[in-house]
Amino acid sequence: MPVYLDHAATTPLSAEALAALTRELARTGNPSSLHGSGRRARRSVEDARETIAAAAGAHPSEVIFTSGGTEADNLAVKGLFWSRSGEDSSRRRILCSAIEHPAVLDTVEWLERHEGAVVTWLPVDADGVVDLEVLRSELARDPGTVALVTVMWANNEVGTIQPVHRIVDLAHAAGVPVHSDAVQAFGSLPIDFKASGLDAMSISGHKIGGPVGVGALLLGRAVKLTPVQHGGGQERDVRSGTLDAASIAPFAAAAQTVTANLPAETARISELRDSLIEGVRANIPEAVLRGAPGEGRLPGNAHFTFPGCEGDSLLFLLDLAGVESSTGSACTAGVPRPSHVLLAMGLDEETARGAQRFTLGHASTPADVDALLAALPNAYERAQQAGMAGRESSIQTAGTVARHASGSSI
Template identity: 40%
Template sequence: MKRIYLDHAATTPLDERVLNAMQPFFWQKFGNASSVHSFGTEAREAVEKSRETVAKAINARPEEIYFTSGGTESDNIAILEIAYANRERGKHIVTSKIEHHAVEETCKFLEKDGFMASWLGVDKEGLVDLGEVGNAVTGKTILVSVMHANNEIGTIEPIVEIGKICREKGAFFHTDAVQSVGKEKIDVNKMNIDLLSSSAHKFYGPKGAGFLFVKEGTEIQPLMHGGGHERGLRSGTENVPGIVGLAAALEIAEKEREKENARERILAKKLLKGALGIENSWLNGPAIGPKRLSNNVNLGFDFVEGESMVLMLSDKGIAASTGSACSSKSLEPSHVLRAIGLPHVKCHGSLRFSLGRGTTAKDIDYVLGALPRIVEKLRKISPLRKGVDISEFEEDIEHVHGHEH
C-alpha cells in the first residue's frame, strides 16, 4: 500500500546526504574526540567544524554552541541550570501555557523545588500577549522561557519582542526552537535570545542529536557532571556521527529553507481548503501565513474523535496525529488546544497534518480523497450531531480536568 507521511512535526526521515556525511564517523573515523592521537584528532576536527556550521546558521559564535542529545536535554539544561545558577538573584520564572512537555514539566519540577512560575496565557491563535509578558517579568524574574514555534498548531511567537522585554528587565530569555530551526530564519543576536534549544531529527537529521545555544556571559551550571566535555557544561563522549549529521542537516535546511517553505505553504493551503469543505470543520491556530509554520495544518472536526481518525487514516496509508485525550498517555486532551480556548469535546476532534520535503500535491489529493469518507463514517456512528445537548457530560469532564496552571 502507498504510504504518505504527514507527521513531520513528530520526526523527519534522515536526508540521504546527511547519512552520507555521517557514515565515516561510525566506523572509519570512529575516534573519541578527546583522544590525542590521529583518530581522536579527526573526530575533534569534525565536531568543531560542525559547531562552526551550527553557529553560522543562527548567527552565534562557535563557543556558544553546546551539543546535546536533543530537545528535551537542551530544555532541561537551559531551564534547570539557569534557575539553580541564579537562584540568589530571585526564584521566579516565566513561561507559557503552550510549551512542549520538556519545558512544561521542567518548570513544574522547579515549582516543586521552591521556585515560582508564572504561566502566560495565549489568545485563540496561540499567541502570547506582550503586555502580559511585560507585567509578568519583575526584578525577581531570572528566566523567561517561551517557545519559538508551537509543535501542535504551528503558532510563531513574537520572540524578538519577548527577548527585548527580558533584556530590559535583566532576565535570561530561553526559547525552545525545536520546531522552527531549519524552517524559520534564526538570528540569536537580532532576536535577543540568551538560550535556544534545538533537535536534529526535526530537520532531517539523526535522532539523539541536538544543541543548546548559550550566549556568552550567561551564568549557567552543568547538568551532567563528568569528563568536562563541551567546555564543562555537558560531560559525556561526543556523539560524533550525530553531531556531524546535525550540522549537515542544518546546512541543507538553511540552503533550501525559503524555497521549501514556499512550496509547503502552497500544499498546506491546498490541504486546508479541501479539508474545510467537510462540514463542521475548522482550523486550529493562526491562518496560513507569517504567524504560522508553513508545514503545519491542524484541523478540527465536530462530533468525531481524533485517535479513531488517525487509525482510519493509517489504514489508508496516511500518517497524521491528534491532540485528543484518547491518544495521550495521561488521557488529558492537548494542553495547547485547551489554552487556545477549545472545549474538551472539540479538542477530541483535532487532527494535525505536518508536511515535509517529500510531500507532493498528489499526496494532498489522496488525503482529500480519503478524509471526508473517514469523517463521515465516524459521524455516522457518533451519538453527537448539531443540537445534541451534552452539557451534563461536559460539566463532568470540565470538573475532572479543571486544573489549569
C-alpha cells in the same frame, strides 16, 4: 508506502545527512582522545559546530551539543534557574507560556515541585499567541524576583509563531534572561540566534532531516548556566558526556542543507499547506483550522479540529487508509486527554478532542496532499459514527475503529 504527514514529530533523513552518517559510522575515535583517530573525530565535531552556528546565526562557541531538544530544554531551564537563584535566592519566579512542549512544561513543573520555583503561566489568545501585556505586567510587578522567561519560538501542535523579539525586549529591559524552544522553528523559519537577542535556544537534529538523538543548546557566551549533569565537562563545562561525532556530523549536514534551501522550500511547503487547508475546508466545511493564520504559522503546519469525533479514531482510520497524521495531544495511562495547547487557546474539552495535525516537510509532495483529501471524508464519517470515546481507553478505541473500518472480527 504510506503517506507521511507527521513531519513535526520527526522527518526523514536528508540525503546529505545520510551520507555524513554513513561516513562517520565507518570511523572510530573519541573526540576527547589525543591520538590520530581522536583528533580526526574532534575535527569532525568542530567542523559541524561551525556549520550549525552559521546555520543558526550563532558563534561556534555558543553551540553546546546535547542528545536532543529535550535535553537542551532541561539544561537551559534548570541551568538558568539554578544559576540565577544561586546568585540571588529571591529569584524564584519562572514566566512560562501555557502552550510549551512537555520538554519545557514538565521541567518547569519539576522545578516548582522540587526546587521551590514560583511559576506564572503566561496565557495565549485564541490563535495561540502569548499575551505580551501579561508578560509586561509580570515583569514589572517585581523584576528582581524573576529567574527566567521561557517561550517557544513556534508551537509544535498548532504551528503558531511567537513574537520572540518583543518578548526578549521586554524581558531584557527588566534584566531577565530568555530561553526559547526553537525545535519546531529551526529549519522552517529564518532563525538568527544573535539577532534574536535570546540568551538560550534549543534545537534538534531529527526535525530538520538529521538523525534522532542529537541536538544543541545555543547559549550566549556571557550567560551563566549551572550544569544538569556532571562528568568530563566536554561542552564548555556546561554539558558532560562523550560527544557523538557520528550523529553530530549528519546533524550539521542537515542544518546546512535546510538553511541553504530555506526560501525555496518555505514557498513550496507553504503552497502545499495552503492547498491542504483549502481542500480540507472544501471537503469538510465544519472542520476548523486552529493556530495563527497565514505567515503567523509554520509553513508546514495545518492543524484542525473535527467536530463530533475523537481525534484518535480519525487518526487510526486515516492510518488504515494509508495516511499518517497526529492528534498532537497527550495520552496518559491509556486515557485520551485533550491537548493542553488547545485548552489554553480557549477550546472546550470536547472540541479539543477532535484535533488532527497534518505536518509537511522536505519529503512532502502534492500527491501526499491529494491522498489525504481522498481519504479524509470517509475517515471522518466513520470517526463520527464511532463517536466521542470519552470513557474508553485509546487502545480500546483503536481496536473498535479498526474493526469497524476493516470489517474484521479480530
